[in-house]
Amino acid sequence: MKIAVLSGKGGAGKTFVSVNLSAVAQNAVYVDCDVEEPNGRLYWKPAMEKETPVSVLIPEFDVQRCSGCRKCVDFCRFHALAFVREKPMVFSEVCHSCGGCVMVCPENAVLEKARPVGMVEEGARGGVRVVTGVLNPGEVSAVPVIKAALRTGGESDLTVIDCPPGSGCPVMESVIGADCCLLVAEPTAFGFHNFKMVHRLALLLGKPCGVVINKADAPYAPLEEYCEKQGLPILLRIPYSERLAALGAAGEIASEQDPDLAESFRGLLAAVRKGAVS
């Protein structure tokens, strides 16, 4: 089973939920898809086993062969190519590596070369395999690294996908192969706003959802009403606690130190496995 953990707003507790959920499962794969700032590994401190570079293919032009027909430039819907002084010019950070320019070139003048954009780290702690996607600083698209991390994660009894914040392409890529979504909500106006955005995304992708309300000191009425109206099950409420915050800040996996929290996460996992999501 693959569970994607997402929130819209950053800092709502995606990593906290993903790490603790995999920790109580014991036999699990944790995949950090928040590749711009992967921080799950700060908690797992996994014994590192492997680092695999991730590259994308970008076009390179053989100027001798290029006839200047401009077909590649006109084909590129991402506008990663310009046509200047009768020759194509590549903007590699805009390129989506679709390979279309190679296909449409009648002169076979377009070659592809690999451009490194990040890497995937693999390691383990106890029964949890830890897979971390790491995007190189300055890179625009997280998607190739997310794809590689999920591929590395593979199939297992339980895979927990720690998604990036927001509701854009990197989140879609992280969620698309999941069986269900856990939406981590913060009971604030800001948290609720972004929560609705990711819920819409999950609906669009046809993923059943469950809700975890984090830092839940008091019910936030609009969030509660929304969940009720949408038939969204609230599977866990984690009250704000200074102790949990301190454990997090110290890089500890809180459920390993707090038996009550571990019990809560075991309950959450059992509920999801039983199909309590909708």
Add this chain to the structure above:
Amino acid sequence: MMIAIPVEEGAENLCVSFGRTPYFLIYDTEKAAAVTVKNSAADAQGGAGIQAAQLVVDQGANALITVRCGQNAADVCKAAGVKIYKARGNCAAENLKALEMGTLEELTRFHPGFHGKE
């Protein structure tokens, strides 16, 4: 000389955006004639600056007067030999006059673009 300026509808006022300007004013100094060209990049999903710069190059411009411009568009202009000048004020006609009188400065600072930002 052919001069390109990103302009709003009506072609009197400059548009602050280069890549997503609705129109370009293309002014031919020899013929003292101007045409307005619709910017096909205005609603592009991405790479608008590159596509808009392509349009400027394809129109045969030698100079571009703009409020601002991204690095990728600047690279296209540079490769094509289009000089980029910093616009002063909001009026297209005044900027054309200023360029002819040689009082416009070249634009040397380009922003990194807004790619992937939502």
